[in-house]
Every structure is written in structure tokens, then in C-alpha cells.
Amino acid sequence: MAQSAHAYVRGNTIKFYEWLDRAGKSKSLPEGPSIWICGDCHIGNLGPVASAEGKVEIQIRDLDQTVIGNPAHDVIRLSLSLAMAARGSDLPGVTTALMVEQVIQGYRHALLGRASKVKESDVMPIKLVMRQALNREWRHLAEERIEDVKPTIPLGARFWALSKAEREEIERLFGEDDVRKMATCLKSRDNKDKVAVLDAAYWMKGCSSLGRLRFAVLAGIGKGKRRDFSLIDIKEAVKAAAPRAAKSEMPRGNAERVVAGAKALSPFLGNRMLASQFMDKSVVLRELMPQDLKFEMESLTQAEAIAAANLFAGVVGRAHARQMNRDTRGRWAAELMKTQGKTIDAPSWLWSSVVDLVSDHEAGYLEHCRLFAMKRAG
Template structure:
């Protein structure tokens, strides 16, 4: 647990601790969101974050963020972190995802080759108030609902579905033995079998196709999509500016230096893997590498795709080495105990996920500019399927929201005081309704911030490109 004192309390004392927190911070208080009088210009905040990123990629980030309020929200975790720091919190902390919007919940493969539903992105992970993750998830659902044209009562049902699922799941976890909480996971096929009777025939077919498609998104599919043969050798395909092999944008001397640094990175990062995974990785040889643009909020951070081969050209391993910068939450929740930001990401992911990528590890590397940067490494693609909120009707988004709420509760229950949090939440829907109000209020703020960025692009204050 992130709070060691709770280890020495009885279950009753922990529950009392949660109920006592209500007197300090009533659950209805979480409905509040009023921008601080000295709230900084959102464009200034975004530009400050961009200052540590690759300059040629920053316009792509802005281009993606201007596409819609929802896309803006995905890239504005730092902006929301400052806003959340001014909202009520009951004093109970847990390991946070830090960016728990709805698209960071998806299908993933376990090392045992089971298709699981879990949280995916942990770039901002850090211990902090558990409410922050819940509020970021809830606001993302409200924003996505607006984008789909849902009426306010429909959006409210979606948000309440997520928060109610979180509250009820936390109550179940509070009653469970500790090991059982850690063993808990959401198997995608079992989940589909359980909820399929609630879906119409068309939606059942679409969800079933999504499950089948996720199982095809493995290292072989990544190889077929991202690589081709050049002069008899397998190489990563260029797709500028999103995928750039090193020889396409660096002079020969710099390219060779960077190639060697990335080879050294893969070799050294193996030390952060368990012994059996180190032995497995040693079966592969690095053959090519490229720069890759990823996501929305991460655009501009340094991200490398590394192609390794085992027995032959049909025995690939695609690794992604992604730069890990200081968490956007650190200024408000406290700095990480890990000096390496890659280790921070990996530690948070292992703590919150039911099962993590078997090649997940971290390392620090010195760049061509002489600066040291932290990275975390994982497989590029392994049975992943990203939800498509724009295709969701209100009832389907409601089901998805419940799944996200339940998943987030399990992740928080592993690291926080699940008994105290459950007691704070209680059995009524007071917290659910409060978060519903918060989500709508923050969706309003997000639209204002999105408009500020689009205005900055239109007036030439910042440059945006589509890619």
C-alpha cells in the first residue's frame, strides 16, 4: 500500500478512517469545479510542456489536439493535474494512473496469452489522491458523450455507470482477502459472455469482431505492417513523419552513433528484466530501428521502434523504447521516489495492472546532445485493441464505462487502502452524483481550453500540422 500506516490498522479501524474522512470532505463536495482565479493560460501550459520535446514533432501534437475537444483532452493531462490539485480530496492516496481517460482502458495480452481488459498507459503514474483518476475518467466520458451528440441525461447515465461500478467494485475488494485482490483480473472473453445478453445483435457482432481482431494484433501483424525487405534484409518501413528510419533523417555519422546508443539501450535495459526474460531477450538480435510518433499527449517525446529477429525473418520481436519525463502530477502530488522516470513508469504499471508486458523494463541513455534521458521499454503491439468511442451508442458507452470503473477500482485496491476508500464512498450514490456534476463542469472547461488552442493556431501563435 502507498500508506504504510494502514498496514497496522484493523479492518474496522481502516473503515472508521474512511468514514471519518467524510466529515472533513463530504462526498457532495466533489461536485465542485471552479477554475482558479490565477489559472494560467492553457496554451502557455501546453507550450511549456512542449519545450522539452522534439521541435519538429510539436506541430503534430498541436494538430492532433485541435481536432476535437476529446483529442485535446487526451493531450492535456498536465493542464488537468493543476486543476485537480485545487479540488477536494479526502486524504486517502493510492497509486494513480495519472491519465485515466477512457481510451487508456483497452484489451491487452497477458504473458500467458489470455486476452485481458486493463489500463494501458502509465506515463504520468504517481501516488496521489485516488479521486483524481476517477475524475479524469468521468470527465473523459462526458467529453466523449458530447462529441457523439448525447443528450445531458444520456451523458449522466454513462458517467454514473463508471463511478457506480468503481464504488461497488471497491466495496467487493474491501471484503476480499489481500491475495485475492491481487489475483483479480478481467478476462475479456468471460466478460463478453457475461454482458453479451445485454447487447443487440449488431453490437454483439462488432464486439466479437473486436476481440478477434485484438488477437491478430501481435508481433507478426506488426512485422507485416511495419517492415519490408530491402536488398534481402528486413527493415522498418518509412511512413514520414510518423515512422522515420534513422537513415531517413540523420547524417551517416550521427545515425551510426544513435544506432549504437539504441543497441546499448536494449542490451542494458535487459538488466531490469527477470532472469528468464533476459535469457529470452538474448535469443534476439537487433536489426533495425526507427523514430515513431505515438498517441496525442506523448507526441514530441522521443520514441523508438526497435526490430529484433530470433531464428529467422519470421521470428520477430518489436520493442518500443519510449521517453519517460517527469510526471505531470509531480508538481502537485509530490515527486516520485524513483530517480529514473522510466523505472517510475514501470513500477506504477506493475503495481496497477493485473498482468504486465513480459518485456517491460527501463533504462537511462545519453543522447547525441549529451543529455541523459530516461526510457521505458515494452513490446510495440501485443493483442491490443483501442476502443472507438465515436462508434458507441449511449448504452454501449455505459457498458464500457462500467468496465473502466471496475478496472480502475481493482488497480487502486492493489495499492491503496481499499477498506478506507470503500467506507468513504459508502452505499449511497452521493459520490456518483457529485462526480457527474464535476464531469460536466470540467467538460465545459475543456471546451474553453480547446477553443483557446484552436485560436492560438488560427492567429499564428503556435503552429499545427496534421499527421
């Protein structure tokens, strides 16, 4: 989080919602229809995602914070993320204003089913990652995640040894029919194939792993020459920081909530996920696919930053729109623009929110860096 201001924004969802609770009412934020939202809608959580049938699209790729809530929250968080990415690329402040205009345009066009003039090829980092995703195979994932194509997980800084109880629990979990069905859902596999645990380890994967269950499981699917390998992520699901809509009916379990939100917002990913229990903890299982990547939006040109804002907002808009009927989409698109800005082609509530949030997070980032430096010095 100390590496850059944008990394601080990505890793500080709680601070975002603290600001929203403190200042959101004074901004007169529009109250959209109660639908599943990402809850942590920054550009690091958008990227190419593969379906079980082998198709690849840019969708939301992390749904830990998903709730039934106000879709305006996703629009604001995405805009903040884009603004901080622009600052990280040393782009002038006018770029942020142009990006916010493109966020609302791309989002509304997606709601209304209008085609976007922006293409993935207009943003070089997106073009390169999409090309990479379409050409990746199992060996690429294995070399990247477990450093080898051999059916073992190397212990070290990232992967730690399991306790006997944890290993037994993983074996028990992979003996369940629901897990077997999830592991064999890809079109290249037979749904009657047996699934065997070849190796497993605790996965120290960023700050989101600290204090929570997180395991990597290397599984063998099928037998003989038809045997396929699979890397499955088991992640503890915890309470979301994002506020839920009043009287909304969501699953009580956190893992069930994450999977339900994923299926609504990012079906390519959600249909490959499973909610379960691990040692009395709520966990989500999903197979990691070679095509599931994230974008590193650094060193953008102004034209690329503006195009990326439209493109990413369109992805979020489509994820929201598929949960609404035509009339609801039209009403929400109109509600977004009720407070049109005088000097910017975007609603005033969105622009003022971004300005305040950038200021708030810049101050928070500098304080975070000061504390981080003091701890290292000590």
C-alpha cells in the same frame, strides 16, 4: 487535439491537473489511500493488454503519468473522458448523468469484489476490439506499425533515420542482459535465445513524441526456423504532471516510476517493461504485442455509453483494489459516498467536478481550435 473535444481532453493532462489544483479543494474531494494511480485515466488509455503467458484482459495501457497519489483523481479523469465521449456521440446530457452513476457503481463494486452485471459484449466497440485482439498475430502488428512483414522499418513520415550515435546506443542497449531477458520473456521463447537488432528508427508517434526520445526497434530473437520477430518501443520517461501523495516513497527515476506503477496497476503490461538509460536519458522499453489495442469510443448508443462507463470504472477499480487490503478497500468505498447527490445516484463531489471540467475543457478546446486555424491560415 483539434479533431474533437474528446481528443483535446486526451491530449491535455496538464490542463486537467491545473484545474484540480485551482478548484479541487473547493470540491472537497475525498482523500483516498496513497496508492499507484494511472494519473492519465481516460478511455483511450484502457484496452486489451496481453501478458507474457498469452492471456488477454482489459487493463490500463499507458502509465507515463503514474504516481503514488489520490485514487479519486483517476475516477474524475475517467468520468470527464466518458462525458466528452458521450458529447462526441451526440448523446443527450442525461446520458452523462447516467454514466457518472455507473462510474461510481462499477468502481465501488470492483473495490468490494462484487461481480458486475455488465459484460464486454454489451458494448459493440469493446466486443469487436476484444475479438480482434484475441485473433491477432505478429503479421497484423507488422502490417499496422511498419507496413510490412519484412524485417525492416520503412523510413518516411512516421519513422526517421537515426544518427550514428543513436544507432550505436541502441546496439549497446540491446547487448545488455536485462534487455535480452525482457525480449525473451514470452512463453513461446527460450530465455537463453540471442537477441539481434535488425533495424531501428526514430518514431514520430503523436504529440507525446515531440522533443523526446522515441525509437522503434525491430529485433530478431533466436535463430533459424525458430527465429521470432519483436517490435520494441523505447520511450523517454519524463516528469509526471499528476501530483504525488505527500511523503510517498516512489522511485527517483522517471523510467523506474513508470515501470513500478505499471506493475502495480497493469501487471500484464508492467511485467513486460524495463527501465533503462539511453544517452543519459531515462527510458522505458516494452515489446509491442499484437493484442495490445485501444478502443475508439465513437458513435455510441446511450445503452452502450452507460455500459462502457460501468465496465471501464470496474477496470480502474480492480487496478486500485489489488493494492489495498480488505479493510482499506471497505473504508475507501464508504468514503467515496459520503457526499451523496440529491438528484443523482453519485457523490456530489464527482458530479460537480465533471460539470465544471466539461465547461472548462469545452472553452479550452474552442480556443485551441481557433489558434490551430490561425496557424494553418498563416
